[in-house]
Amino acid sequence: MDGPRQHLDCLHFQKLWHACSFKRCCLFLVIFLLFLVLTLGVATILVIFLLKPQKPVFAFQTISLDWYNLDTYSDSFLFVSSVITLTLNAQNPNKFGLRYSSTRLGLYYEGLPIGVIRVPGFIQPAHSNNVSVPTRVLFDCVNVSQIVDWASLHDGSRKDMIQMNILGDVRAQLSVHHMAFLKIKIALDCDINVDYREFITIKNEVNITRVVNNHFASFPNISEFISMKCALSFYA
Template sequence: MNSRGNVNGEHNSHPNPNHRPYPTPPHHHHPSYHPRPSSSASFRGCCCCLFLLLTFLALLLVAVVLVVVLAIKPKKPQFDLQQVNVQYIIVAPSAAATAAYLSLNLTMIFTAVNPNKVGIKYSPSAFYIMYKGVPLGLATVPGFYQPAHSRRTVETRASVDRVNVLQQDALELVRDATLNDRVELRVTGDVGAKIRIMEITSPRVKVAVDCAIVISPRKQSLTYKQCGVDGLSV
């Protein structure tokens, strides 16, 4: 390699004509990598949002119902046996005096009183006719809706056809019917009711009804009736 000085005293070097510069490697442009969210993670996020929304709506609904309930102060309904009409009652002792056959037909009128500011929905109910703790027959009351601050009468019928009363109970039944002119029965059952507030029904409550009735076989009529409500239970 020869070097020469220029006017300014600088030296220029001349490269070797046989020398070739190394080629510059091409630059490869790599696309940037953006990871995509998985479908399972997106689904879990949607489910979580939906669950939170439903929870919020449920809490809001409960809060509204509680405010309304506290505002109206619901009271328990009254359901009572108002009247008993006796079509017939027959007590027939068996030949061996070890049993007795009881037949009767009753029409019972119940009175439902709603003292609340909202309506009450009653479910179908059943009442048992019992003698000495033994069920003799069944009377049913269909379900119905009762408006606020109202009174309503519901009629049902109980029919018993030659029920066999055995042994000691049969002897007492025959003695009471023939000598004392009285047959004491019980009418017992539960009445289910729900309070309706803004098209929303409350949980079902039960009003237990227990009535004692005494019927005269000679007069074929009711001589005594006393009812009591055991109380309100969920």
């Protein structure tokens, strides 16, 4: 009788011991996770207060037309497919450098996708203001006539402007003294205003000649007909 009873007591003790061990492991895991979150939070606060991060600045520098295809339909609609090289000037006022990964951004008009912007990976050193970033803008069979007609319906100062949006995410890594220590994600939301009157001559020439060869757009001062305003959001 004593043998089976002792065996049952032993099994009961083992179950209690395993239950207590499981609770200890769970408690240790929770404490470790809380410590990890607290450490990351303190490190982030120290980075913010010590480095005082500011938003990098991007501005249009040059634009060139690399390839295009113009098609007309019923002498009233102009469809454009093109590849454009758009060079940006990147400025970094921060005490730390930024290393950006290559990405693709969407170009939208009235919520509809009309193009893709390919941005290569590049580095912004600390306190730099002359970093040139060449990007490729790809348009695939865009109805320019319809866009211009919609823009002409606007009132006031917006009447001669085509308003587009650039949306997308860019992954970046912070570096101090050539040492990378924090990865972030930047949500990009840019509003672009384009004075379409600069492009009306292209449409008129196509309607007259119907066949255009070796036609290159000339943009003497890009700031006169294109303006950009961006909002950046940072995520760890």
